[in-house]
Every structure is written in C-alpha cells, then in structure tokens.
Amino acid sequence: MAEAFASPGDIIIGSDSHTTTAGALGAFATGMGSSDMAIALALGKTWFRVPESIKVKLSGSLPKGVCAKDLMVYLIGKIGADGATYKALEFTGEAAAKLTMSQRLTITNMAVEAGAKVGLFPSDEITQSYLKAQGRGDKYKPLHPDANAKYENAISINLSQLEPMVSMPHAVDNAVTVQEVKGTKVQQVFIGTCTNGRLEDLATAASILDGKKTHPDTRLIVAPASRQVLLAAIKANYIQSLIAAGAAIMPPGCAACLGLHQGVLGDGEVCLSTANRNFKGRMGNPEASIYLASPATAAATAITGEITDPREAM
Amino acid sequence: MANRFLKGRAFKFGDNISTDLIIPGRFSHLRSSLPELAKHVLEDADPGFAARVKRGDFIVAGRNFGLGSSREHAPLVIKMSGVSAILAKSAARIFFRNAINQGLPVLICDTDKIDDRDELELDLTSGTITDLTSGVQLTSGKMPKVMLSILGEGGLIPYI
Numbered sequence: 041m042a043e044a045f046a047s048p049g050d051i052i053i054g055s056d057s058h059t060t061t062a063g064a065l066g067a068f069a070t071g072m073g074s075s076d077m078a079i080a081l082a083l084g085k086t087w088f089r090v091p092e093s094i095k096v097k098l099s100g101s102l103p104k105g106v107c108a109k110d111l112m113v114y115l116i117g118k119i120g121a122d123g124a125t126y127k128a129l130e131f132t133g134e135a136a137a138k139l140t141m142s143q144r145l146t147i148t149n150m151a152v153e154a155g156a157k158v159g160l161f162p163s164d165e166i167t168q169s170y171l172k173a174q175g176r177g178d179k180y181k182p183l184h185p186d187a188n189a190k191y192e193n194a195i196s197i198n199l200s201q202l203e204p205m206v207s208m209p210h211a212v213d214n215a216v217t218v219q220e221v222k223g224t225k226v227q228q229v230f231i232g233t234c235t236n237g238r239l240e241d242l243a244t245a246a247s248i249l250d251g252k253k254t255h256p257d258t259r260l261i262v263a264p265a266s267r268q269v270l271l272a273a274i275k276a277n278y279i280q281s282l283i284a285a286g287a288a289i290m291p292p293g294c295a296a297c298l299g300l301h302q303g304v305l306g307d308g309e310v311c312l313s314t315a316n317r318n319f320k321g322r323m324g325n326p327e328a329s330i331y332l333a334s335p336a337t338a339a340a341t342a343i344t345g346e347i348t349d350p351r352e353a354m
Numbered sequence: 355m356a357n358r359f360l361k362g363r364a365f366k367f368g369d370n371i372s373t374d375l376i377i378p379g380r381f382s383h384l385r386s387s388l389p390e391l392a393k394h395v396l397e398d399a400d401p402g403f404a405a406r407v408k409r410g411d412f413i414v415a416g417r418n419f420g421l422g423s424s425r426e427h428a429p430l431v432i433k434m435s436g437v438s439a440i441l442a443k444s445a446a447r448i449f450f451r452n453a454i455n456q457g458l459p460v461l462i463c464d465t466d467k468i469d470d471r472d473e474l475e476l477d478l479t480s481g482t483i484t485d486l487t488s489g490v491q492l493t494s495g496k497m498p499k500v501m502l503s504i505l506g507e508g509g510l511i512p513y514i
C-alpha cells in the first residue's frame with residue numbers, strides 16, 4: 041500500500057489493523073473490520089470521530105545499533121498498550137524530519153500497538169523522494185501540523201539516549217533494554233513482515249550476518265515486506281548473504297507473524313521476532329514465548345542463539 | 355435484534371485480552387466454519403469458557419479488551435458463543451467498532467465492582483448495569499443513538 045497507493049493527505053481505510061503504516065506518507069490511514077470495509081466499498085462512505093492528537097517530539101539521532109523499532113518499543117513501554125487508544129500519534133521534531141521512509145513506516149506500523157487510530161509523519165522532502173522513487177512523484181504535496189495545532193499531550197524523546205529494546209512476552213508494552221534480557225536462549229529468529237521487512241531492515245540484518253553462520257540451535261526465518269523489497273534485496277546481494285548464513289527466505293508477507301504457517305513455534309520455544317505483536321499464542325502456540333526487537337538485535341541473536349546486543353556484533 | 359434489557363452471569367477476564375486470545379491463530383482454518391471456531395473462543399485465556407458460558411451471559415474484563423487484529427471474527431464468535439454483551443474498563447478501537455457492527459454491545463464501566471459469576475442485568479438504553487448478586491449499580495453512560503440503532507438491527511449490515 042505504501043509503495044503503490046498511499047499519498048499525502050489521503051484518507052485510507054483497510055481491513056488490517058496495521059493499515060496505520062501508510063501514515064508514514066502523511067496519509068490518514070486506519071484499520072477497520074470487514075463490515076465497515078464492505079459498507080465503505082458499497083456506499084463510498086464511512087464515519088470517523090476526529091481523534092485527539094498526541095505529539096511525539098523527536099530530537100537527537102539514533103546511535104549505531106539502535107533502530108526505529110527500538111524507539112517504538114520504548115515509547116509503547118512508556119505509554120502502555122492502550123496509551124494512545126483512539127488517538128492520533130503525531131511524530132514531529134528535527135529528528136523526525138531526518139528519519140528515512142523505511143524508519144517512518146516501522147514507526148507508524150507500530151502506532152496501533154499503543155492503541156492509536158493513526159500514526160502520522162509530516163509530508164516533506166523524504167516523502168517526496170520516496171514517491172519519486174516509486175514513480176508517483178506527482179502525488180507529493182507538503183503537509184505539516186499547523187503552528188497553532190492543539191495537542192492533548194506531548195512526549196519528548198531524545199533518540200541519542202535510546203538503546204536496543206525488547207518487548208518481553210506476552211505484551212508489546214512489556215518493554216526492557218536488550219541488556220536486561222541478554223543471554224536468553226532463542227530457538228527461532230524471525231526477521232521481516234510489515235513492521236521490519238523493508239530493504240533497509242534486510243540490509244541491516246545482512247550486514248551483521250554476512251560471512252557468519254546462524255547458531256546451530258536457532259532457526260532464522262526472513263520474510264520481506266513486499267515483492268519489490270525481495271527483488272531489490274536479491275539485486276543488492278542481501279538475500280544471498282542471509283541464505284549463506286543459514287536463513288530460510290519466505291514469500292513476501294506475514295509469514296510466521298500470526299501463527300498460520302511457516303514458522304509456527306513448538307511448546308516451550310522462544311522466538312525473537314521483528315514483527316509487531318507478541319501476544320500469547322500469536323505465532324500459533326500458547327506454550328511458546330515471543331520477544332520483539334529490531335532487525336539488528338534479531339541478526340545478532342541469530343548468530344549467538346541467545347538474545348544479544350547488536351552493538352556487540354557490529 | 356438486541357433486547358433493551360439483558361440478563362446473565364459475569365465471566366471475568368483480566369486486562370489486555372487480545373484478538374489472538376479470542377480467536378487463536380492455530381484455529382484459523384476454522385474461519386470457514388464459524389460455529390466450530392466459536393467452540394475455541396477465549397480458550398487460551400480461560401480454558402473451557404465456550405463450554406461453560408450460557409446464552410445471555412456477559413464477558414466482564416479489564417482494560418483494553420480486544421487489542422490487536424481487525425479480524426471481525428473476534429466479536430462474531432464471542433456473539434456466537436452466546437455472550438450477549440461485553441463489559442470492560444476500556445476496549446481497543448477496532449474491536450469496539452467491530453463488536454457494535456456485529457450487534458454485540460460493549461459497555462465501558464468500572465468492572466472491578468463486579469465479581470466472577472455475579473448475576474447482572476443491563477439496560478442498554480440508559481447504560482445502567484445492576485449487579486443482582488451484590489446490589490451494586492453501575493453506569494456506562496448513554497450510548498449514542500446511532501449505536502443503539504445499529505445494535506437494535508442486529509449489526510451494521512442489517513442496519514444499512
């Protein structure tokens with residue numbers, strides 16, 4: 041959707057809770073159920089309540105080994121899994137303006153894990169160059185919050201102070217630093233999906249895994265976010281590096297994230313995943329545990345077979 | 355058609371009951387056979403719930419009920435299991451909307467005041483919840499008219 045459809049200023053509804061991802065392009069994008077979608081398709085109408093906004097002001101820059109995912113695990117840990125229920129999470133500040141589209145997509149994807157209706161980025165030069173690269177440069181229009189915009193609440197985060205984070209089982213807001221859980225044995229590492237399956241994410245994972253081998257007790261599963269990402273990752277040799285290290289590459293899409301197939305966990309198994317949910321039973325087995333982390337932490341963990349701080353593997 | 359007055363027993367649940375707990379992914383092959391899927395509803399949160407719950411009973415939960423997926427099967431199979439309404443301290447946005455669209459009322463109130471298996475009576479029009487076991491009375495506030503109309507018709511599709 042981000043690649044081919046979403047444009048700044050659009051109103052987008054989708055029957056997937058992670059429709060919020062398109063907010064990275066300055067679109068008001070939100071998830072709904074199938075009845076709501078059916079009525080919207082049939083009548084071209086739906087209803088919204090205008091959500092209150094929470095401003096998330098970002099400063100500083102992400103240190104080496106710290107990813108956009110770490111920011112979201114930190115933020116959701118801080119405000120809770122219902123900390124933004126029904127609200128808009130608006131990301132602003134000089135650091136937000138410097139985040140790449142890939143990072144923005146991870147951030148708005150995770151907005152719904154705080155209960156948000158939408159996660160929004162301004163539409164700026166980065167949006168423009170992304171749309172151009174997708175052959176949709178004509179869809180660009182700059183969009184920024186009004187100078188006098190009213191916010192229900194404001195949260196300031198200095199990215200320079202963040203470190204690699206993990207959501208522990210069985211809740212996304214059960215957030216701790218990687219340092220606090222390092223050494224936890226892991227039987228499966230899952231990199232990819234709509235949260236962290238973009239080219240930059242695969243590049244991060246490939247750079248850590250290149251020339252290395254996954255731990256013999258740990259399976260590594262990689263699911264690119266889209267066919268476009270998969271093709272680009274093949275061209276850039278990331279896929280070759282990942283396969284050589286021991287990864288199994290899944291078709292683009294959800295793969296193991298929601299426990300339907302390809303990577304369903306066994307009883308007592310631990311998975312470190314770059315997806316967005318670690319609820320009990322999420323990956324098909326209520327007797328398994330899921331930790332959420334960044335692609336860098338996931339790649340470092342795949343090598344050692346235990347939760348590992350990526351700053352020690354770079 | 356949803357009745358204005360509902361009566362049944364409370365089945366208590368905690369905070370953050372996710373859609374993965376309501377409809378576990380490992381049973382997603384049953385999505386084409388919803389009565390079968392309904393037999394597993396909330397199985398990972400309360401094993402045997404589907405067998406114990408009787409037509410008219412209530413789910414009484416804590417904060418953020420229904421967080422997670424937009425899959426409408428979640429409120430649908432809860433309704434199919436016989437549950438007539440959900441009471442919670444708060445509900446996730448998509449779940450709340452899906453439940454109303456399926457004709458399943460969700461009332462927001464202080465559920466700490468209700469004990470497991472208490473007999474409850476609900477008046478949907480006034481938003482009053484009476485705990486017949488303890489005598490405590492709670493309110494969830496008046497529902498908007500459109501919501502009552504959707505519930506009255508049994509869901510969004512029949513309402514349209």
